[in-house]
Every structure is written in C-alpha cells, then in structure tokens.
Amino acid sequence: MRTSPALRAAALATTVLLPLAGCSDGDGGTEKSAPTAASTAAPTATARKLTSQKLDWKPCPAPNAAQGTGTAPSPLPGGAAWQCSFMDAPLDYADPDGRTIELALIRAVAKEPDRRIGSLVFNFGGPGASGVATLPSFGTDYDSLRTRYDLVSFDPRGIGRSEGVECSDDATLDARYEKDGTPDDAEEEKAFVEDQKSYIADCEEKSGDELPYVGTTNAARDMDLLRQVLGDDKLYYFGISYGTELGGVYAHLYPKNVGRAVLDAVVDPTEDALESSLGQAEGFQLALDNFAADCAERDDCRIPGATSKEVQDWIVGVLAKLEKKPVPGLGERELTETQATTGIASALYSKETWPLLEQGLDEADGGNGGLLLALADSLNGRSEDGHYDNSNAANTAVNCADSKQRFTLEQTRKALPRFREASPVFGDYLGWGLLACTGWPVTGAWETPDVSAPGSAPILVIGNTGDPATPYAGAKAMAAELGKGVGIELTYKGEGHGAYNGGSTCVQKAVDGYLLEGRVPESGTVCG
Numbered sequence: 001m002r003t004s005p006a007l008r009a010a011a012l013a014t015t016v017l018l019p020l021a022g023c024s025d026g027d028g029g030t031e032k033s034a035p036t037a038a039s040t041a042a043p044t045a046t047a048r049k050l051t052s053q054k055l056d057w058k059p060c061p062a063p064n065a066a067q068g069t070g071t072a073p074s075p076l077p078g079g080a081a082w083q084c085s086f087m088d089a090p091l092d093y094a095d096p097d098g099r100t101i102e103l104a105l106i107r108a109v110a111k112e113p114d115r116r117i118g119s120l121v122f123n124f125g126g127p128g129a130s131g132v133a134t135l136p137s138f139g140t141d142y143d144s145l146r147t148r149y150d151l152v153s154f155d156p157r158g159i160g161r162s163e164g165v166e167c168s169d170d171a172t173l174d175a176r177y178e179k180d181g182t183p184d185d186a187e188e189e190k191a192f193v194e195d196q197k198s199y200i201a202d203c204e205e206k207s208g209d210e211l212p213y214v215g216t217t218n219a220a221r222d223m224d225l226l227r228q229v230l231g232d233d234k235l236y237y238f239g240i241s242y243g244t245e246l247g248g249v250y251a252h253l254y255p256k257n258v259g260r261a262v263l264d265a266v267v268d269p270t271e272d273a274l275e276s277s278l279g280q281a282e283g284f285q286l287a288l289d290n291f292a293a294d295c296a297e298r299d300d301c302r303i304p305g306a307t308s309k310e311v312q313d314w315i316v317g318v319l320a321k322l323e324k325k326p327v328p329g330l331g332e333r334e335l336t337e338t339q340a341t342t343g344i345a346s347a348l349y350s351k352e353t354w355p356l357l358e359q360g361l362d363e364a365d366g367g368n369g370g371l372l373l374a375l376a377d378s379l380n381g382r383s384e385d386g387h388y389d390n391s392n393a394a395n396t397a398v399n400c401a402d403s404k405q406r407f408t409l410e411q412t413r414k415a416l417p418r419f420r421e422a423s424p425v426f427g428d429y430l431g432w433g434l435l436a437c438t439g440w441p442v443t444g445a446w447e448t449p450d451v452s453a454p455g456s457a458p459i460l461v462i463g464n465t466g467d468p469a470t471p472y473a474g475a476k477a478m479a480a481e482l483g484k485g486v487g488i489e490l491t492y493k494g495e496g497h498g499a500y501n502g503g504s505t506c507v508q509k510a511v512d513g514y515l516l517e518g519r520v521p522e523s524g525t526v527c528g
Contacts, residue, residue: 080111084105086102092213093218104160106152121153121227123153124138124153126159131154133160150230159390167202167390173388179336203397219246220246220254223250238262239263244474248269249450256455260457262515269481272403280471282471285423286471288344288348315344349496396437402445406437460520462507463491464492464495468496488521490510510525510527
C-alpha cells in the first residue's frame with residue numbers, strides 16, 4: 001500500500017511497524033507548507049537547461065549507506081551491465097532558478113534497440129524504497145519487458161542517494177524499535193509520545209531544509225523531468241504499491257504525457273489516513289487468516305490448532321507472552337512483542353515466506369526469537385551489521401508531506417476499538433501509528449490525492465484479492481478515479497503483495513501484451 005511508516009514494503013526491504021501513514025494539519029506554528037499542484041512557474045533559462053541536461057551513465061557502484069548494504073549489481077543474463085547516473089532537479093519547482101538536487105538513476109538498455117519503444121520507469125513503493133538498489137534485484141523478472149524498453153528506476157527525492165532524509169542514528173533506532181508500540185497505560189502512552197517527538201526532532205535537525213519538498217507531487221514533477229531528459233515523448237511507467245499513487249498523481253498532473261502505464265498493488269486514492277490505516281489492518285488480518293487456514297489444514301504445521309481461529313488464538317497468546325517477557329533474539333538484542341508483530345507482517349507480504357513465519361513463531365514460543373527478529377529487521381531496513389537504510393525516515397517524511405491529517409492522543413484512543421475489530425494482531429499497532437505525523441514540521445498537501453486524468457491514455461490497474469498491504473478494493477477505486485476509459489481494471493485471484501511477480505502467466509501475458517504491443521485488456525479481466 002502506500003505503506004505506512006508502520007508497515008512498509010517488506011518485499012523491497014525493502015512498505016517496519018513504525019508510526020503509521022496517518023498525517024494531517026497539526027498545530028500550525030512553525031510548520032512549513034508542502035508545495036501543492038498549483039506551485040508552478042513559467043519556464044526559465046535554468047528550467048530549459050534542466051530539461052536538456054545530458055546524463056553521464058557509468059558502471060553502478062555498491063549501494064551507499066542510505067540505500068542499504070550489498071555489492072554492485074551483477075550483470076543481467078547475456079552480460080548486459082547496469083548503468084547509473086544522476087539527474088539535476090529543482091529542490092523547489094516554484095523557484096526553478098534556486099537550489100538544485102541530484103536524483104540517482106539506474107538503467108539497463110533494451111535488448112532489441114531496433115524495436116525499442118523508450119524507457120520503462122519503475123517505482124517500487126514505500127514510499128522510501130530505493131529504485132536504484134531495488135531494480136537490479138528484480139531485473140530478471142522484467143527481462144521480457146527489456147526486449148523493447150530500457151529498464152529505468154530512480155531514488156525519488158529524499159530517498160537513498162537522492163538527498164536522502166536523515167533522522168535518528170542506528171543505536172537510537174535499535175532502542176526505538178524495541179520499545180512498546182502499543183501502550184496500555186498512561187505511563188506507556190507518555191513514553192510513546194515522547195519517543196515520537198524525539199524522532200521528529202531528529203528528522204527536523206538533520207533534514208529540515210528538505211522536508212517541505214519530498215512529497216509525491218514533486219516526485220511526479222521529477223518523473224516528467226526524467227521523461228524529457230531520457231528523450232521520451234511519453235512516460236512509460238510501472239508503479240508498484242505506493243508507486244501506484246505516484247503514477248496516479250503523475251497522470252493527473254500530466255495526462256497528455258502518459259504513454260503506457262501499469263499500476264500493480266494499488267493504493268486506494270479515495271481513503272484518508274484513518275481509512276487507509278484501517279484498510280491496512282484489514283488487509284494484513286486477511287493475509288493472517290489465509291496463513292492460519294493453510295496451517296490448520298496441514299498435518300505438518302508446527303503451530304497448534306485445528307482451525308484458523310485456533311491457530312490465530314495461539315499466535316495472539318505468543319505475542320501476549322512476549323509483551324510480558326521478551327526472549328533472546330540476535331546477539332544481545334531481544335525479541336519484543338512489537339518486533340514480533342513487525343516480523344509477522346514482514347512474512348505476510350509473500351506466500352513464499354509463510355514457511356519462515358511458521359518456523360519463526362514456533363521458535364519464538366520456544367524461547368528463540370532470532371528468526372522473527374531477522375524478519376522484522378528486513379522490514380525495518382536494518383542490515384546484519386546494525387546499520388539502517390533511510391527507507392523509514394523517507395517513508396515518514398513523504399507520508400507527512402502528503403497527508404494533512406494530524407491526530408491527537410484523544411482521537412487516537414477513540415479510534416483504537418475500530419482497529420482492534422479490524423485485526424486482533426495488527427489493530428493496536430496500526431491504531432497507535434496514527435500519531436506518526438503529529439508534530440511534523442511540514443503541513444501536508446492533501447486529505448486524499450487527486451488522480452483524475454481526463455485525456456490520458458489507458459492505464460492498466462491490477463488488484464490482488466489476497467494482497468495484505470494494498471487491499472483489493474483499492475484497484476477498483478483507482479480505476480474509477482482515473483476516469484472512464486482511462487482506468488482499466490485487471491483482477492488477480494492470488495496471495496501476496498502485487499500481481500505481476502505472483503506467478504500468474506495470465507497476469508504477465510496481459511501486462512506484457514499491453515506494454516510491448518499496446519494491446520489494452522478488457523476492463524474487468526480476471527486472472528486466477
């Protein structure tokens with residue numbers, strides 16, 4: 001989904017159970033306003049220079065600290081090398097002659113240059129996922145698309161190498177994630193709120209000048225600048241999770257510049273922060289229901305229970321024990337209830353990681369929290385050496401620059417019963433995450449994003465009925481909001497976050513036929 005800071009993309013991490021995506025008006029005072037879609041300016045000499053800049057493509061280095069750990073990307077099958085570069089963009093599009101920032105780019109050139117359509121630009125979600133670090137990890141999955149496209153991605157502003165937002169240091173983050181994310185009394189509530197304030201103060205101290213400019217509207221403007229710099233008349237785009245919201249905002253701002261676009265694992269653009277968080281609680285609960293039902297049906301499942309409810313009751317019991325007494329995790333770190341919940345969420349992003357979830361829960365019940373903590377670390381952007389990438393800092397910064405909602409403590413308490421009803425496991429955590437943007441130094445841009453795109457070319461919108469992070473209903477809502485004849489809905493009856501890489505030949509044929517040959521599927525197509 002537009003992953004809340006509470007639950008960001010595990011498949012990419014790279015959508016932590018951190019504070020949630022909810023953000024809003026706040027108290028005013030010293031808050032700065034995020035730029036809105038109306039912040040435009042006539043082209044200047046500097047702006048024209050930016051659109052005509054030449055990119056200097058070079059071999060890609062290893063990821064930097066903000067992008068995470070690892071080595072330089074390996075060549076693709078056949079020996080094609082990944083190339084990296086930087087593009088200059090205005091920090092503030094309302095002041096194009098002012099400060100510029102560098103945006104990190106990556107590409108793999110098309111295999112059949114004589115049949116090349118253009119560049120296919122990917123955004124993998126979050127917000128906060130480094131496209132430069134992520135695209136090579138999935139490059140072979142999109143090999144069929146590379147026949148006619150250069151595969152391109154970028155670190156959106158505030159993310160990775162693109163002026164990455166900085167907040168708390170590694171030791172502070174370790175302590176933060178170990179704390180109780182579901183306070184039960186006044187003392188715990190006070191500690192929770194103080195921790196939130198401290199985190200926000202760190203972000204403002206280290207990245208305050210950039211925070212007003214990292215929102216989705218500016219990222220969409222950056223994509224149109226990238227389109228021009230790459231030499232494409234139209235934008236060809238593949239957005240996943242939060243990348244679907246970015247794609248929708250782009251289509252609204254530049255409907256005539258849309259070429260072919262795919263939105264997979266779709267954020268519901270009609271939901272405000274509260275509704276989105278509740279939807280996420282329901283989505284993860286659905287995924288947990290499906291996991292538990294699968295476990296109950298198997299004789300070899302390591303979790304006790306003859307029914308889905310019995311399996312889930314046992315899981316709730318394990319979490320209750322961890323709240324009272326954490327168990328040893330990795331090194332000197334312990335597995336707390338909050339970290340265990342994060343680990344469960346991490347494993348629910350893909351059916352392929354259900355066996356790890358089963359093993360991790362069983363081992364945690366026996367006193368070994370190492371596997372669940374490793375799953376939580378993956379979602380939190382923590383590497384084995386104890387360093388955190390900037391994906392969660394960026395996630396908070398983008399969400400809070402976008403959304404206007406700011407929840408009081410009383411409003412949060414009042415909303416908790418709805419969250420608990422939505423999910424006995426994830427409800428409390430996501431409910432308390434509503435406070436994530438309260439006190440943020442930038443006011444948000446919208447209650448909900450405008451993605452209406454009259455005059456745009458058709459946009460393929462794919463929903464997965466078993467998606468935990470972006471519930472299926474979001475695809476129908478996005479298709480409707482894009483407009484008649486623009487939003488083309490395709491349904492995948494599957495599990496996990498997203499559809500194209502879910503193993504469905506039907507989905508892949510539909511997407512490839514659309515992107516490579518321009519064949520638009522009939523809206524309402526269903527793939528099993």
